[in-house]
Amino acid sequence: MGTPLVFIGMLVSIGLVGLLFWWLINTTEGVYLGRRVVIWLYDRYAHRYDRTKEFETAYETAYLSRPLLQLLDTPNALILDVATGTGRLPVTLFQRPAFTGKIVAVDLSRQMLTRAAAKLQYELHTNRAYLLHCPADHLPFPDHTFEAVTILEALEFMPSPEAVLREIQRVTRPGGVVLISNRQGREAKLLPGKTMTNERFERYLTETLGFEFVEIQRWQVGYALVWAFKAGDAPPTTAKPLGEIWRCPACDQTALTPQNNQWVCENCGQVILVGSDGVIELFSAKVDRPMAKY
């Protein structure tokens, strides 16, 4: 009598462990196991990312680059794309001839950035795009630096989505625009503590972070697109070379200058290497006196 029950019990346990594993790795992309697991998974998955997503140029233009360009106060804008992945946002924006600005794009998966670099070779060479290997919750830029800040399909995979939103708010110039995707629907419910309903998200943006004119629109299956403006007013931030805006990780000064295949801080001598693909290796930089720690 006991044997079949033990057998069934074992099968149920194996099934439950399998479901838990599926949820931890597949559905939630490792986010409850820590940042390292998320990034490890993206590094493994990078070569298949674009094939799986099947981005369509017309769709990307209609939902992302055209409306973003219309909302900028200047086409010569300085834009930050957080968690850029394989460069989705920079690629669609650089396809618009009217956009004459620069884009700084950051991500913590080195392999995703290698794919972005392959697509943005021309813009990297002409210093219109910069790819930085660095985490989303410690952006190495002064307050009010960017005309627009974007983060697509990534917030829910961060250790603290709120910390990333605070960073985004900090580096956006008053009056500047943000574009954020908000996970919705059934899958959002499988990510407890990492997602908000659209209503709560809007309240968080306005009441906690001081954004205004929040607009939420339907986008892809499982995501809404959220547009908002940072309260206040300041002159538009036009495209500047990276050296004028990023802070040295060792001394916190804006004194990094490009020299051959590296950036060197004129204030403290800190060196940051640039990979052969053009990605700036900020995350692996050896910093003796770390100020802005990751």
Ligand SMILES: C[S@@+](CC[C@H](N)C(=O)[O-])C[C@H]1O[C@@H](n2cnc3c(N)ncnc32)[C@H](O)[C@@H]1O
């Ligand atoms: C689903 S992809 C989205 C990429 C791109 N924005 C897009 O829409 O195609 C999520 C990205 O978030 C990045 N990411 C996850 N956690 C991160 C973190 N803590 N800091 C920076 N990037 C992170 C991953 O490496 C990955 O490239």
